[in-house]
Amino acid sequence: MTVLEAAAALRRKQLSSVELTVQCLARIEKHNPDLNAFITITASTALAEARKADEELTLGLDRGLLHGIPLAHKDLFCTHGVRTTSGSKVFSSYIPNFDAAVVERLREAGAIMVGKTGMHEHAYGITSNNPHFGAVRNPWDPQRIPGGSSGGSAVAVATGMALMATGTDTGGSIRVPAAYCGITGLKPTFGRVSKFGALPLGFSLDHVGPMTRDVRDAAAMLQAMAGYDRRDQTSADQPVPDFMPPLGEISLQGLRIGLPQNFFFEKLDPQVDNAVHFMAYTAQDLGAELIDIRVPDGHQLNVLAQVTLLAEAASVHEPYIRKQRSSYGDDVRTLVDMGRVLPATDYLQAQRLRKRILGVYLDLLKQVDCFLVPAVPIAAPLIGQNEIAIDGQMEDTRLATTRLVRGFNALGLPVLSMPAGFSRDGMPLGCQIVGRPWDEALLLQIGAALEDRTGHVKRLPPGFPPA
Template sequence: MSELLFETIESVSSLIQKRRVSPVELTKLTLARINEYDPALTAFITVMEEEALTQAKVLENELQNGDIRGPLHGIPIAVKDLLQTEGVRTTGGSKIFQNWIPDEDATAVHRMKEAGAIIIGKANLHEFAMGATTENPHYGNAKNPWDITKIPGGSSGGSAVATATGMAFGSIGTDTAGSVRLPAAMCGTVGFKPTYGLVSRHGGFPFSWSLDHVGPMARTVKDTAIMLEAMKGYDSKDDSSVKKNHVIYFKDSLKNLKGITLGFYEPYMFSGIDSDVRHLIEQAFDQLKFLGAEIVPIDLPGINDALNGLKTIAQSEVLSFHDPLLKRHGDLYGNDLKYRFQFGQNISATDYINAQRTRKRFVQNTMRQMSGIDGLIGPTNVQSPFEIGTMVPEQAISNMFTLGKTPLANILGFPALSVACGFTKSQLPVGLQIIGKPFSDKRVLEIGDCYEQSQQWVQALKMNRNYIK
């Protein structure tokens, strides 16, 4: 029965609707797997056993009465512990909030529950989402399921680990500079950062208001689309939320990629890339061409200034939220965060405004460069995950920029997908990244799904035994 936990949301949903699998049975099976494997992986901060079983019983009764909410009905999902859950502690990965119990769900969590998802637990993360490794000094380090001595990426590392190991069918993560996509790539799963404003951020600890996104993580692209369909939509509680009512989910996969044009900017995408990773990305490009896509060179003028601007924006916005907490609880933060906060204190209002202006120009220029193309492509991670405990705070602050090419989509606010594209010689996963134009979320997912359907990388998750003693 445990193999059922590695099936797609689509296929398990069909079994549930045909009464071949019950939500209670599936939840108990998932909880049993968490109990068996999470002690070694530390994917969760809080396992919601009682709450999940209560949800499952309600959904099972609805099923018996012929009331089916949709494809997520009865599906166990994890939630990054940066997002509020009503009646269940939300720590932010921090000691400061270790006993805080919110009185409402984050909007994305609420919408997933309304769609029938069962929240199985709160996933581990880098403290306050401020890092790329999910080495957490308060709740334990999350481990990469392909090599438990290595980082899983971050900051949504626990979410990726739970999804990759059958402890959840998917997870809700957050992404400020790559925190959904980098861990997805490093754990061999799928991560999607929607267009800025498409999914409400209400009910989450902020990192950077103008860069934060909430996004789905799953084992297949189509499962990610199912989750996004439930999560998206306007929310008056989030002032960045947009009124965009277009369908994301697609039932039928594209047969090929004929007519699809993808842009590639090598100076950025391949800078600092490991030769093993580059080989896999080039193979993925060849496969995209085989499927019918045209790959063309593209220029991204001003990219370096824009990425430096992202650092300025992120460091100043995060300090504005944490400043009151630092004054009261500064000694409770981890060492890497204490080091990081020093930079925000030296940023002037002029620096911040100029960074936002630089960002606006870069977005406009990139939109012009992307005229006539469907998306940008490149690697998600350019380096393989390193060993846990080997990074000092002075270097950790730049991990997101040295490990991957994810920050680009955050400064743009454009939709971005990471999908598995193979394994290095050390048997560590690598992700292919596809970045689309604003609100082309469905098209990006369709392109990624077509590529994924031509590969068998997702099957490797079921076969992985590297975390099993």
Template sequence: MTNHTITSIREGLRAKQFSAVEVAREALEFAERENPKTNAYLMFCPERALSAAAEVDRKLAAGEDAGALAGVPIAVKDVILTKGVRTTCASKMLENYIPPYDATAIERIEAAGGVIIGKTNCDEFAMGSSNENSYFGPVRNPVALDCVPGGSSGGSAAVVAQGTAVVSLGSDTGGSIRQPASFCGVVGVTPTYGRVSRYGLVAFASSLDHIGPFARNVKDSATLLAAMAGRDPMDSTSANAPVPDYGAQLTGDVRGMKIGLPVEYMKHATGETADRIHEAVAKLQGMGCEVQDISLPSTDYAIATYYVICTAEASANLARFDGVRYGYRSAEAGGADSNKLAAMYCNTRGEGFGPEVKRRIMLGTYVLSHGYYDAYYLKAQKVRALIARDFTNAFQTVDAIMAPVSPFPAFRIGEKVNDPVSMYLSDIYTITGSLAGIPCMSVPCGTTGTGLPVGLQILCNHFEEQKMFRLAHAFENS
């Protein structure tokens, strides 16, 4: 199980070494047995998995095309809706929520023969950088069990690293796919904003939210992205752009490709993380890439900009959780307040959300409130335009930008939990790409002296995932 790839499963099914049902059974059994070590899965959905696998076997027996993901065991971050399968957002608020429909990404994965085996743990409502904000407890990093797996898609990174899923889905708003991918030593891809439909992704910050894949190699991540990508009438921000054949781009030939190293990032990068990035870039240079320094002058303002915009959008999006239509409702609807309905809303939200979610709703409410809107929210949107412009300018001279994913490797569970400012500052290298809406990914580039994985971040221009995959794949096989 731990060595399977999308390709190895396809070949095994074709050669009749195993059936899709056998793969699904083995995957479920292995994942359920291993899960107590990491707490990466919140639940399994064996009925759904076995029925999807049986359909793949039926198609194969009938000589039909079983799809690009035929028989592949896939885990899904628990902020993505799965019809009839509990979806909690790792929150007390949605502890018992059963979605009445599937996210578009889920529909497409199953149409391509993918076998969804379970839902993964994450930071509550995808808010966090360590997976310690889950109502259902933290996830442990399978590479070093006393460390965090990163966040917010910590569970989805951990199951791929642990081998309890072949690939998985995460969501990324400010680094929530790339950072856990780097911490766990797997590939994680944040596609161009609008490349994958957000329909059925529980909204955190709508102008920044992305669904993207985790995999143990670049090719699998590209295959999974291609299966989900493309226009969806249910998401008006999904792009009507053709989906290239990413696999055809994985030629290994990167000669003449131009790589930019942002001086504003590298001046802060120190220690073993910086060493691994420089070594990776030197390797690509040896394969024929041209490397040059570039400038992204607005970088220093990115964290302030991001946390204004994402909290503002979160405060609006999470207003829907009021104890009326779904989710938790406080038993305390009365009290001294004569308005029982208002008291029910406030108590429900006070009891149903965890501390980090409440912190972000409060910040977002503050920056949108009367007298502060122009100074914070409108200002941040203007600075966001400057940050995006930096990238537009850079991509006139380079094909890709390379940088660290995180200033440091995985840290110990509990180490930063009481310092939200320091936790926010650690997102510096990932949020710039998120604000610009460009595709970015993390690909493993070695480890520290203590064996903790380091990720190389590759960023490309809008809808140029193919360049990103080509570079990542060439580096991976170097």
């Protein structure tokens, strides 16, 4: 069941928020022992909040589409009185006395928190194979990773343990798990959603966004999450438009969709290539014009993003790693160490270059309305698989998984990640639609048009029937 379907059922009195919440909690109880999507389950407070939501609706107080809808928060968003671990041993007993901005906003919108989701340690990785809380598993094949760092959020949504979830994306951490788990994830424009109360990783790269079953749900969630917040120094005072795409068939007549002829379609599993091109031809069938473009060297942009993240994450973790070195998992400790020895000049040159490349991308986005590219070059790899063969060549799994997503964090552009199809063995494949700053509404409209036409979103992980 999607958020919009549940919202309609609540208003038709076919379902109550308590019933919906009980259904989600039952799914968590049944499947979490195998999939490990949640670190903390807040069943009793969820039921109390659901009862209140039902009472409010009965009294005519309607907070909007998210009213009474079960939600999961990634376990790096501070939640008042509820443990917030960031998937780490360092924060394993941290209980904040305040709520993160998105926790506040989603609660004000009536959403019901059912728990806090598992993630890659400190959000610094893409496997969600966590040394302290165990591996989060992909519901399409539990031997495979769900992606990360927001892996638990993606699994919760894919399996109906929650109808929506929050995520953060510093180098693909919303878009990768969305692609590997067959759901929708949106990395909004940098500054669109407040990061206040989200435990940081990379100051200038961290983005907060929605993770949902489908595109219209992502629009509903973003509507509640977006907006200026003076408590976040990088929050942008931009108008918040209506993000919701229309219902019914959406024409893409007059839209120019850029298909990069370099970098993004190189070194791919041919199944991914075919799936994303199928999405492009579907857009063309809906009226869009496909335009071949060339983008700046993606490898170079990835290097700038990696240098920026290494330095910023080392700065964030400096006080903790000095005192609690053994509390870090091997992979995260190595990355923090690398950042600690990186020269400050490299970081500053990366900032200069980043701005220069953003200018080139903004010029390209005057020629086209958006780009359509793959999200990940492969389907989800196996848990513990450090290298993967792509088109006959071996590649580091982490670098391969982030290759097509990381650069957009350095540019701050909005990106929608959505299902593009399935591999022969039934694993989800994902694509990204990349737009101009603050143009999330257009991305959501294009995404909804493609989703309506392809119907990929209707396919669910085996063993997880619709609620």
